[in-house]
Amino acid sequence: MARQIIQKLIDDLDGGEASETISFAVDGWNYTIDLSEKNASALRGALAPFVDAGTSVGRGSGTWRPGLGAGAQRASRADNQAIRAWAAENGYELSARGRIPTSVVDAFEAAKKAPAATPEKRARSSQATKTSAPTKATKRTTRKKAAAAV
Structure with a gap:
């Protein structure tokens, strides 16, 4: 069975045929809009004075995901391997496999x-770790103190 999928962009302003999808952001919210060449040119013209006066903060990756803030990063496979080897x-x-605890990272x-x-400090610390039992990464929990009996 053959299938052909045709994607047609419709101008979000006038309902005509759109030629491109434009992405923009305002007040921390990202938007996309499908526009014809005429409407895309009008949008760029309307934004030009603000773009010229504003400060560029770089291009976003376009792959926003809930839970990942602006400062959050995901470790790559190479990073994870390096962390596991170090651990x-x-x-x-x-x-x-699986998630590496934040305490270890x-x-x-x-x-x-x-x-x-220094080499001699490294030698001393490696001897100390060989004699001590390995530490397991554990989750910290708080315990409530028992009420005193009266």
Whole structure:
């Protein structure tokens, strides 16, 4: 069975045939609009004084997802592999797959920012970690204190 899908853009202003989809943002909200060449030119002309007077903050990726704020980042596969390797060398027990606890990622980032240890300090710390039991990444929980008996 053959299937042919034809996508036709309709101008969102006048209902005629649109030639392009324009993306823009105002007050933190992203919008798209399908416009003909005439209406797209009119939109760009209307926005020109504001664009000229404004400050460019770069282009967005266009892949907004709920839960990821402006500062949030997802680690790449290479980052995750580096974090897992570092965690194994430093006594954290992690599964080969799944989410890496934030505490481990934070410790990894702190270790990257810390100054490099001298060879003799590294030798002492590696001997200390070999003799101590590995630390498991655990979730911190708060416990309520029991009420005192009167």
